[in-house]
Amino acid sequence: MIDYINLGATLFVPSTHKNLTPILKQEKYPNLKSIVIDAEDGINDNEHQDAKKNIQDIVQNYKKNSLLVFIRPRDTKDLKEFLTYTNIDKIDGFILPKFSLDNADAYLELLSKSKHSFMPSIEGSELFDTDALRRLRDKLLKHKERIVLVRFGLEDMLKQLGMKRSCEYSIFDYAVCASVLGNFLAAFKSVGFGVSGGVYPYFNDKDGFIKDVKRDLKEGLFSKTIIHPSQIDLVNQVYKVSKNELDEAKKLLKSSDAVINLDGKMGEVKTMSPYSKEIIKRAEVYGIKEL
Secondary structure, three states, X not given: OOOHHHOOEEEEEEOOOOOHXXXXXXXOOOOOOEXXXXXXXXXXXXXXXXXXXXXXXXXXXXXXXXXXXXEEOOOHHHHHHHOOOOOHHHOOXXXXXXXXXXXXXXXXXXXXXXXXXXXXXXXXXXXXXXXXXXXXHXXXXXXXXXXXXXXXXXXXXXXHHOOOOOOOOOHHHOHHHHHHHHHHHHHHHOOOOOEOEOOOOOXXXXXXHHHHHHHHHHOOXXXXXXXXXXXXXXXXXXXXXXXXXXXXXXXXXXXXXXXXXXXXXXXXXXXXXXXXXXXXXXXXXXXXXXX
16 A cells, blocks of 8 residues: 655656656656656647557556656546556556546446556535535545545636636635635545645746645645646655654654643644654655754
8 A cells, every 4th residue: 555645746747748758767856756647637639549559658668666656547438448558557556537426436446456556536516515525435435445645626626616826825715715625624534535735836936836835734735746847856845844743753652641741732642643653754755854
C-alpha cells in the first residue's frame, strides 16, 4: 500500500509531452516524488489516439524506480484498455477522473481484476450533495486498502459555481467553496481517507503558491497537485516539519500515560496519535526545517 505522505508534489504531465520519458527516468526533476501521466483533460480530443499509443509504448519499456507513477485515463473505456497493456503492473496506479455514482461501480469492477492502487477524483454534482458523497464514500470504503487518497476537482467545482479564483485568496476564503470542501473533508477524513490539495492555477506566483500549500496543511489536505516543475521543491520545503513538532510527536507516541504535558498544552495520547504519526512520517520523507 502506498502512503499518501510519499506523494509530495504530484506533477500532471500530458501523455504526449516531449519530456515525459526523461521525467519518468528521473533524469529531469529528480526531487519529484509522484507523477500523473494524463490522457484526459491535459490533451485535446484529436490527440487521444496518439496519447494512448504513447502510454502503451512507455509502459512496455518502463523500468521501475522510486518515482510513483499514475495514469489518468479519460474514462472507464480507456482504463479497461490500459489494463491490458504489457507491463502495466509496473505502474503504481490510476487516477479515476470524474468519479461519480454513474461510473463508480464500473471503475471499481475493472480494478478488482488488478492490484493497482488508485485515487478517485470527485468532480461533478456529488461535490454539492452530502448524501451522494456519503454513498460514494461507502463504495470506496470496501477498497480502502488500495486507495492512496481521494481527490476533488477544484477547477470543476468553480466551473459549476460560475466562479473564478483570485490568487490573492485561498479557496477556503470563499464561503461556498469552504462549505463544499468542509463537507468533503468531513465525509472522507472522518473514516481515515487522505484528501489531496487542489491545483493552484498561477505557476509564476511563488509566494502565493507557498501560502496555498500551507493553507492546505492547515485544513487537513496533503499532497499538492502541481502544474509546473518549479513548484516541486517549494512543496518539498513546506512539507518539512519543525524540530519542535517532531519532538512533541515523539514524546506523545512514547508516553504510557493517557494525557501528557506538551510545553503547557494538553496532549491526549489516543486522540493525537494519528497526527503525531503523520508528523514523524513527514520528517522521515521531507526532513526538518532549518532555523
